[in-house]
Each structure stands twice: as C-alpha cells, then as structure tokens.
Amino acid sequence: MSLAKPAMRGLLGKRLRFHLPIAFALSLVAAAAFKYGVTEPRKQAYADFYKQYDTTKEFNNMRDAGVFESVRPTGE
Amino acid sequence: MLATRALSLVGKRAISTSICVRGGHGVAKVDDYNPLPDVQFVTELSAVQKSLKEKEKGSWATLSNEEKIALYRISFKQSFAEMNEGTKEWKSVIAGMFFFIGMTGLVVLWQRKFVYGPVPPTFESEWKEKEVQRMLDMRINPVEGFSAKWDYENKEWKK
Numbered sequence: 335m336s337l338a339k340p341a342m343r344g345l346l347g348k349r350l351r352f353h354l355p356i357a358f359a360l361s362l363v364a365a366a367a368f369k370y371g372v373t374e375p376r377k378q379a380y381a382d383f384y385k386q387y388d389t390t391k392e393f394n395n396m397r398d399a400g401v402f403e404s405v406r407p408t409g410e
Numbered sequence: 411m412l413a414t415r416a417l418s419l420v421g422k423r424a425i426s427t428s429i430c431v432r433g434g435h436g437v438a439k440v441d442d443y444n445p446l447p448d449v450q451f452v453t454e455l456s457a458v459q460k461s462l463k464e465k466e467k468g469s470w471a472t473l474s475n476e477e478k479i480a481l482y483r484i485s486f487k488q489s490f491a492e493m494n495e496g497t498k499e500w501k502s503v504i505a506g507m508f509f510f511i512g513m514t515g516l517v518v519l520w521q522r523k524f525v526y527g528p529v530p531p532t533f534e535s536e537w538k539e540k541e542v543q544r545m546l547d548m549r550i551n552p553v554e555g556f557s558a559k560w561d562y563e564n565k566e567w568k569k
Contacts, residue, residue, distance in 0.1 A: 399547035
C-alpha cells in the first residue's frame, strides 16, 4: 500500500496564508492593548495632575526647599 | 580490534544512523562512515542456535515468538528500545554546572573581600537620605513616578 504523494510546492505560500493574518491580528491586539492599557491612562494622569496644579504655590515650595540657584528661599 | 568495533557498531543497528534519521536538512557528507560489511552479533553459534538458523530457512509461521526473539538476538546486540534509551549523563552535567557555579561564587566572594576597594560615600545612609529629600524638593517625576508617591502635606510616603 503506497502513500499519497506529499505536497511538493507552495509550502511557503501555505504557511504565510495561515500565519500572516494571525500575526497581523496579534500585532493589532498588542498595539491596542498598549494604547488603552498604558498610553491613555498615562495621558489622563498627566491631564488630571495639571488640572489641579498651582504653579506659584509649587514654585514657592521648591524655592523654600532651596533647590533653585536663581532665587534664594524667601527671607534670606 | 576492528572486529570488536564492528560488532559494537552492528549492535547500533547501522540502519538507524543512516540518512533517513540524520538527513533532515540535506546530507552533504556521510557521518558514521563504516567501510566494513555488516556482521551479525553472535558469530559463534551454539548447536541450538544453529538448528534455529536452519529452521529459519523454512516457513516463518512455524517459529514461536521466543524463537523469533532468539533469532533477533543472534543478529543484533540490542533492541530498538535498549538502543534508544537515554543515559544518566544529564545528572553529571547538572552536577558539574552546580559545582562550577559554586566555584565562581567563591571566587566572587574572595574578590569582594580582597580585590575591590571601598564603595563611594554616596552609598551611606545619611547621604542617601539627603539625596531622597533633595529629589522630593525638586519634585522629581511628580505625576506618576518618584514624587508622586510622597505625601507633601503629611511629610510621609503615601500608603
């Protein structure tokens, strides 16, 4: 009993036809996951931080802590 | 010397090392080249074995299973299962790995004690405390990072 002749041609094409759509789909999923898991929350965190940010108050706090070279702490 | 080598090679069932197993990517050369013709494992047959060999010349249907196995054992040293079984070499390999990793660890410890000089002063606790305080004063990464974890009202790390 002889076996059927195996596929001799089109092997790469067959592999690509199977694997490329999967690869594209997974890449899109990875990109979407990163966008909505990392970048969007990060953008939101920055937006929220600066919504409540009082520039002058923070500047004065930093100035009094003595980290600036251009201005000395208040009262020196 | 060659004869004993031939016997042990035949015991490896020369067919099993031919291209059908090894030539997966295209055989450019033949490893395990053996110029000697195959010789059966048992060369000096006993009387029982000789009569068995005569019986083999007739119809094989008359051979019992034990006789078939005996005929196999005349021709070959090991069965496929015996030939293919793994060795216990991996235990020695793992033991050697652990040993040399251990030796390396000892060398590293010795180096730390006798080769390296002292670490810079910037690693002392007081220095590090001042460093952390300065980072907080400068508001390093206040949104999501370092200073974001500090509670400036209560002067402590956020829970």
